[in-house]
Amino acid sequence: SQTIHQWPATLVQPVGSPLSLECTVEGTSNPNLYWYRQAAGRGLQLLFYSVGIGQISSEVPQNLSASRPQDRQFILSSKKLLLSDSGFYLCAWTNTRAGQSYEQYFGPGTRLTVT
Amino acid sequence: ILNVEQSPQSLHVQEGDSTNFTCSFPSSNFYALHWYRWETAKSPEALFVMTLNGDEKKKGRISATLNTKEGYSYLYIKGSQPEDSATYLCASDNYGQNFVFGPGTRLSVLP
Numbered sequence: 638s639q640t641i642h643q644w645p646a647t648l649v650q651p652v653g654s655p656l657s658l659e660c661t662v663e664g665t666s667n668p669n670l671y672w673y674r675q676a677a678g679r680g681l682q683l684l685f686y687s688v689g690i691g692q693i694s695s696e697v698p699q700n701l702s703a704s705r706p707q708d709r710q711f712i713l714s715s716k717k718l719l720l721s722d723s724g725f726y727l728c729a730w731t732n733t734r735a736g737q738s739y740e741q742y743f744g745p746g747t748r749l750t751v752t
Numbered sequence: 753i754l755n756v757e758q759s760p761q762s763l764h765v766q767e768g769d770s771t772n773f774t775c776s777f778p779s780s781n782f783y784a785l786h787w788y789r790w791e792t793a794k795s796p797e798a799l800f801v802m803t804l805n806g807d808e809k810k811k812g813r814i815s816a817t818l819n820t821k822e823g824y825s826y827l828y829i830k831g832s833q834p835e836d837s838a839t840y841l842c843a844s845d846n847y848g849q850n851f852v853f854g855p856g857t858r859l860s861v862l863p
Contacts, residue, residue, distance in 0.1 A: 669849065680855035681796075681841065688849060696850060727795065731848070738784030738845045740798030 639664035643728050643744035650751055656701075656715040658747050660728030663709065668730040670711040671741065672703055676724040687711060688733070723751045756844050758854035765832050766862050772828045773857040775842030779823035784845035787816055787827055790856070791838040799827075799840075832861040 640663045650656060662668055672684040683696045685703035693703050700719060704712045711728060728744040756777045765771050777785060784803045788796040800809045805820040813830045829836055839856040846852065 671851070673853075681843075681853040683850055683852065686850050694850065733848065735848070738786070738801050738803055738848055740786060740801050741788075741796075741843075741851065743795035743797075745795055 639730075639742065641728060641730055641742055641744040643726075643747055645747060646745065647748045648750070650718050650749065652720055652751055653717045656713070656718050656722070656749070658713040658726055658728075658749075660711040660713075660744055661709055662730045665709070665730070665732065667708060667733060669733050670705060671729040671731075672711065672713050673727045673729065674724045675727070676721075681727070684713070718751045720751050723749055725749075756842060756852050756854040758840075758842060758857050760857060761855065762858040762860070764860045764862060767832060767834060769832050769861075770828065770830045771832055771859065772826050773840065773859075775825045775827070775854055777823050777825075777842070777844045777852075777854075779820060782820045782823075782844075783847050785818060785825050786843040786845060786851070787825070788841040788843065789838045790841055796841060801845075829859075832859075834861045834863050837861045 642661050670687045673681045674684055675681050685695055687693050687705045690705055701715050726747045729741040731741050732739040759774050786801050787799040789799055790796040800816045802818040807818040809816050815828045818825045837860050839858045841853050841856045843851045843853040
């Protein structure tokens with residue numbers, strides 16, 4: 638069976654510090670991978686998605702970046718955090734097959750507070 | 753970027769009541785629509801993936817319909833229970849790559 642891991646679960650970081658959130662998927666190969674953020678009182682905002690190793694698409698310009706160094710590993714980074722980066726970050730994956738839409742499976746999330 | 757909207761933003765119902773809420777999305781270049789349930793302190797979980805105009809799907813007391821020509825989907829909950837309390841999200845699937853989520857409908861079922 639497939640599982641998705643995210644860490645850390647919670648993080649408190651000062652403004653201007655770097656960030657690295659990691660997401661790994663087990664039990665599947667060549668998944669599409671996604672990073673979402675939910676800011677306080679708002680819905681899910683897609684930040685990045687990846688259809689393969691080294692392939693990253695950015696949905697929203699910001700001071701965050703993403704990388705996919707391995708097939709089932711997705712990393713969200715920042716060189717200098719802003720207060721506005723606070724929120725709940727979710728990683729998700731889907732199966733892929735042309736012409737079909739598959740449900741997304743979400744990780745447990747990371748609660749980031751920038752102080 | 754697609755604009756997906758949901759209404760109402762929140763609602764409170766009594767246990768046993770039936771309820772429904774709406775998701776609207778651009779009807780042009782439609783590919784698929786997803787519904788998710790997001791309970792507090794948990795991760796979103798998929799309810800339905802809908803692709804065809806006129807689709808109607810059901811899971812227990814929850815069902816959903818899809819109208820791709822006019823760009824809306826309804827989610828129905830029959831006989832609401834306290835465990836149905838959650839935020840219900842819909843998302844438009846852009847050809848299996850990126851997803852655009854609506855802001856969600858927060859449902860509270862009072863015992």
